[in-house]
Amino acid sequence: MPSLLSFRMLLLFFLSFATQILAQTATSTPSSTRAPITNGTTTAPPEVSTSTPPDVYLNVPELHVGRIELTVEELQADINLNAKVAGLVQVNAGVQVSVQKINVTIADVDVNLELIVRLGHLVDIVERVFESLDLNPLLLGLINNVTNLIGDVIGAVDGLLGSITQGGTTLNFLVDNLGNIVQEVVGGATGGLSQIVGNYKLNMTQVGDEKNIGNGLIQKTFSYEALGSLVDIVFNAAGQVVQATVQKKSGGSSTSASATATPVTLPVETPVSTST
Structure with missing residues (x-):
């Protein structure tokens, strides 16, 4: 009988000790989530205000070029904005680029690029014209009559x-x-x-x-x-x-x-x- 009691006391002590070890292991185990591996260079995309979105937006956060050989002949590029409202206002804004011949070699280049074009002032001009026509719709007919009259006078002379x-x-x-x-x-x-x-x-x-x-x-x-x-x-x-x-x-x-x-x-x- 005393030996049975001693065996029970020993078993109870062993279970208590094992429980404490398991609890410490559970609290000290590190998280298995791995941090992202990078090459040491980070490029954060530029922040663009969302309150007034641009009319043209181009964003290249990261660009790596190993080697590029480029030959261009007779390249012409035109970007043009032409707005006209009933002969009242005419806005013509543009950019023209022309390249006759060019040879470019690019090797091991890292580039980030951001292009923002805002045409707010031009848009405001056109909007003000439309607002004026909304408030005074008779202006449209008056402008057309004056234009026709000028055309008649020029034609009569020439x-x-x-x-x-x-x-x-x-x-x-x-x-x-x-x-x-x-x-x-x-x-x-x-x-x-x-x-x-x-x-x-x-x-x-x-x-x-x-x-x-x-x-x-x-x-x-x-x-x-x-x-x-x-x-x-x-x-x-x-x-x-x-x-x-x-x-x-x-x-x-x-x-x-x-x-x-x-x-x-x-x-x-x-x-x-x-x-x-």
Whole structure:
């Protein structure tokens, strides 16, 4: 009986000792999570404010180049912003890069790159124009009317060959900047109609001498005998027409076949450019 009691006491002591050892092992075991292995160089990406995001954002946090050989010939790059609102405002901002020939060798280079482009001021300009049009929508029609009026005045001075009035209908004959003769019908039930009825090659005769006006441009004078008008036509080096202008008449003569005052307008499809 005493030996059995001693055995029980020994077993209880052994279990208590083993429990303490296991508890210490559990609390002292290190975490098995491994720290990331790096090569000693860390590149943190740049912080970009999210309150006003850029219009163009390019971010290359880390770039390693072992060796690159690059040959470029005739490289042209254009970045252009063109904004126009109803003739009120026109913004043209751009960058042009041109490389004729270049040979580049790159070896063992580490690069980080960040490109941020903000067009806030340009956007503000366009937004203010839209806000003005929202508050005053009649401005849009007014601007168009003024633009058309200016175009009519320029056309009357530079492109009008003459006018004929028949039975309440006015026929305006104009020359466009391609040397075409345009007939415009003014008045009547159909309103204004325009059509090409000839050109300087078929309906005009060259008079006088040629004049070299620089930059490879040559001016020739043609006579339109049907209405007694003289037209100065400018050609480029390739022989293409770049501008046609009717010479102003001296004195009080008129090319109209009627004493009735006749309006002068431009054809709808014929643009007129000012001489440079």
